[in-house]
Amino acid sequence: MRTITHYFSILTRSLALVTLLALGVPTQAQVDPLPAWNDGAAKQAIIDFVTNTTAEGGPNFVPPAERIATFDQDGTLWVEHPMYSQVMYVLESVPALVKARPELAKVAPYSIVLEILKGDRTAVEKLTLPDLEQLAMATLTGMSVDAFSAEARKWLAEAKDPRWKKPYTELTYLPMQEVLTYLRASGYKTYIVTGGGQDFVREYSEAVYGIPPEQVVGSAVGTSYGYDKDGKPLLTKEPKLLVNDNNAGKPEAIHLMIGRQPQIAFGNSTGDQQMLEYTKAGDGARLSLLVLHDDAKREYAYGPAQGLPPTKVGTFTQELYDKAKKDGWIVISMKDDWKKIFAFD
Amino acid sequence: MRTITHYFSILTRSLALVTLLALGVPTQAQVDPLPAWNDGAAKQAIIDFVTNTTAEGGPNFVPPAERIATFDQDGTLWVEHPMYSQVMYVLESVPALVKARPELAKVAPYSIVLEILKGDRTAVEKLTLPDLEQLAMATLTGMSVDAFSAEARKWLAEAKDPRWKKPYTELTYLPMQEVLTYLRASGYKTYIVTGGGQDFVREYSEAVYGIPPEQVVGSAVGTSYGYDKDGKPLLTKEPKLLVNDNNAGKPEAIHLMIGRQPQIAFGNSTGDQQMLEYTKAGDGARLSLLVLHDDAKREYAYGPAQGLPPTKVGTFTQELYDKAKKDGWIVISMKDDWKKIFAFD
Numbered sequence: 001m002r003t004i005t006h007y008f009s010i011l012t013r014s015l016a017l018v019t020l021l022a023l024g025v026p027t028q029a030q031v032d033p034l035p036a037w038n039d040g041a042a043k044q045a046i047i048d049f050v051t052n053t054t055a056e057g058g059p060n061f062v063p064p065a066e067r068i069a070t071f072d073q074d075g076t077l078w079v080e081h082p083m084y085s086q087v088m089y090v091l092e093s094v095p096a097l098v099k100a101r102p103e104l105a106k107v108a109p110y111s112i113v114l115e116i117l118k119g120d121r122t123a124v125e126k127l128t129l130p131d132l133e134q135l136a137m138a139t140l141t142g143m144s145v146d147a148f149s150a151e152a153r154k155w156l157a158e159a160k161d162p163r164w165k166k167p168y169t170e171l172t173y174l175p176m177q178e179v180l181t182y183l184r185a186s187g188y189k190t191y192i193v194t195g196g197g198q199d200f201v202r203e204y205s206e207a208v209y210g211i212p213p214e215q216v217v218g219s220a221v222g223t224s225y226g227y228d229k230d231g232k233p234l235l236t237k238e239p240k241l242l243v244n245d246n247n248a249g250k251p252e253a254i255h256l257m258i259g260r261q262p263q264i265a266f267g268n269s270t271g272d273q274q275m276l277e278y279t280k281a282g283d284g285a286r287l288s289l290l291v292l293h294d295d296a297k298r299e300y301a302y303g304p305a306q307g308l309p310p311t312k313v314g315t316f317t318q319e320l321y322d323k324a325k326k327d328g329w330i331v332i333s334m335k336d337d338w339k340k341i342f343a344f345d
Numbered sequence: 346m347r348t349i350t351h352y353f354s355i356l357t358r359s360l361a362l363v364t365l366l367a368l369g370v371p372t373q374a375q376v377d378p379l380p381a382w383n384d385g386a387a388k389q390a391i392i393d394f395v396t397n398t399t400a401e402g403g404p405n406f407v408p409p410a411e412r413i414a415t416f417d418q419d420g421t422l423w424v425e426h427p428m429y430s431q432v433m434y435v436l437e438s439v440p441a442l443v444k445a446r447p448e449l450a451k452v453a454p455y456s457i458v459l460e461i462l463k464g465d466r467t468a469v470e471k472l473t474l475p476d477l478e479q480l481a482m483a484t485l486t487g488m489s490v491d492a493f494s495a496e497a498r499k500w501l502a503e504a505k506d507p508r509w510k511k512p513y514t515e516l517t518y519l520p521m522q523e524v525l526t527y528l529r530a531s532g533y534k535t536y537i538v539t540g541g542g543q544d545f546v547r548e549y550s551e552a553v554y555g556i557p558p559e560q561v562v563g564s565a566v567g568t569s570y571g572y573d574k575d576g577k578p579l580l581t582k583e584p585k586l587l588v589n590d591n592n593a594g595k596p597e598a599i600h601l602m603i604g605r606q607p608q609i610a611f612g613n614s615t616g617d618q619q620m621l622e623y624t625k626a627g628d629g630a631r632l633s634l635l636v637l638h639d640d641a642k643r644e645y646a647y648g649p650a651q652g653l654p655p656t657k658v659g660t661f662t663q664e665l666y667d668k669a670k671k672d673g674w675i676v677i678s679m680k681d682d683w684k685k686i687f688a689f690d
Contacts, residue, residue: 189559206410213604213605214413214534225597225619232626248569251578255568256587259543
């Protein structure tokens with residue numbers, strides 16, 4: 001019976017499609033693919049790009065297999081202020097680390113972190129970059145890939161952003177989610193290319209962005225293959241950075257992990273410059289875009305481009321802004337281009 | 346007009362499908378998916394694996410997104426004897442290198458290679474492993490990614506295997522091509538996981554195996570991002586091994602590049618052992634398989650497993666054979682399990 005029902009379902013759907021087409025009902029292309037965007041140059045550039053690169057027989061047609069879209073994550077797909085979520089994970093993992101190794105409680109930088117966690121959790125400026133690197137290696141390596149995965153999942157399920165009181169995974173930008181969906185519906189393979197940890201982002205990329213783990217390119221430490229006490233294979237995360245997926249490291253990692261030059265790329269800071277240059281350097285219709293955080297009310301405002309307040313987290317310099325304008329990249333104004341910022345707005 | 350034709354084509358195909366289904370014409374599942382295989386344990390194990398992991402509601406069902414299949418290349422998907430194709434590329438690139446830098450002509454190992462190329466081109470045992478590494482770095486690095494790509498493509502189009510007098514890219518095993526097609530038709534994403542150079546294999550993987558560059562995991566040197574004299578971005582291949590995709594390096598690279606444990610994996614030598622262990626260690630129905638080259642007449646015979654002649658190229662030890670038998674891996678006998686070896690047979 002199931003089989004007959006199945007065939008009947010195919011028949012019905014086929015006929016329904018034919019009927020719709022015959023009646024000239026608007027097809028996908030005529031429905032606004034980006035309803036959370038205000039009309040303007042940014043929205044139009046994205047729609048034009050998709051239209052041009054998918055128009056069969058057109059001068060800028062890109063074969064489906066070559067349709068690669070890359071997205072920075074922090075500040076491009078989700079909130080990165082006041083501090084990157086993964087840095088919060090690192091800091092909030094310190095108490096468990098100190099519990100396991102009490103001798104660390106009085107040793108910097110662990111002692112500093114314990115102080116920070118008592119008060120303003122975002123006061124990470126007390127930590128130097130070498131401090132942060134030491135903390136990252138201590139909390140992100142030395143365990144099996146599976147043990148890390150379990151820890152990260154637990155934290156992601158429980159941790160909340162202090163301003164919105166919501167899980168970090170809900171703080172994704174609705175307009176960018178629409179772009180991901182629109183590009184995928186247009187045959188693009190969507191990749192995250194992030195300075196964040198590859199293993200960390202892979203824990204939620206599929207649920208949050210519809211991006212499977214194999215399409216997450218991030219900073220990565222090496223692993224070493226071995227066996228547990230029962231002889232079962234396991235991979236251990238080693239304190240050795242293999243891929244630093246920032247700045248020039250982004251195109252290098254794209255070549256390593258994807259092997260194709262993206263057709264379209266989105267970023268929001270100086271760390272994305274080389275990825276956007278690399279994308280734009282390809283033949284045909286290529287599009288590079290930068291999200292400018294200029295909406296202090298609905299999200300945050302930082303630059304220092306265009307006189308916005310300077311920041312160390314997701315720096316967008318005036319130099320980068322000028323380069324974008326000169327080279328035909330699109331600067332997306334969160335304030336002007338985005339009708340809604342979050343799905344829960 | 347094109348649009349109407351297009352709709353009509355959809356209608357025709359839909360009706361044709363419905364007609365076929367109504368007539369009870371055998372569907373895909375009833376057609377032999379592996380006609381170049383003889384009936385036997387190996388063929389049956391592959392069919393059972395696919396049937397079990399794709400049976401919705403069954404105990405071993407694997408969601409489509411998690412269906413990952415990994416294949417070693419040399420000796421598993423195509424001929425590796427008497428010498429890996431990429432080593433032939435390295436050796437045959439030496440004359441051009443010496444032409445550009447004549448001072449190398451009298452320096453070992455370049456001088457040895459020039460001698461080899463005059464006579465028996467497979468007499469590479471005259472070269473030590475450090476020699477080969479030096480030659481590989483000299484011929485595979487130091488140029489832009491695009492320049493390497495052009496060189497590799499040119500060689501692949503011209504070079505011929507000395508025994509079959511055919512391009513190396515035609516020496517793929519028909520039974521394995523059928524497995525690739527069968528797995529993809531069953532929702533599996535097929536990956537190459539090779540000790541060979543990632544950039545080299547990516548040049549032909551799509552045309553030869555239907556595997557896109559982003560699904561090729563191989564040994565890889567680092568690249569460095571920079572600009573040419575006109576300021577155009579380019580990536581230069583650096584003489585620094587970043588990923589050594591052999592032995593324990595295979596599961597490590599699978600984690601780095603894919604981030605999922607394979608459901609099924611194919612290899613043919615000791616260099617694949619860890620990948621096959623790692624695959625088999627996952628939950629549910631996992632399958633690990635090894636191709637045994639025991640067909641001196643139609644291809645080559647080497648082991649030393651099962652008393653076959655020993656070799657340094659694609660070594661399959663008795664220890665590996667015994668482990669396979671003990672752990673429920675499948676050993677594929679080229680002689681007994683493969684009805685045809687090449688499409689041109």
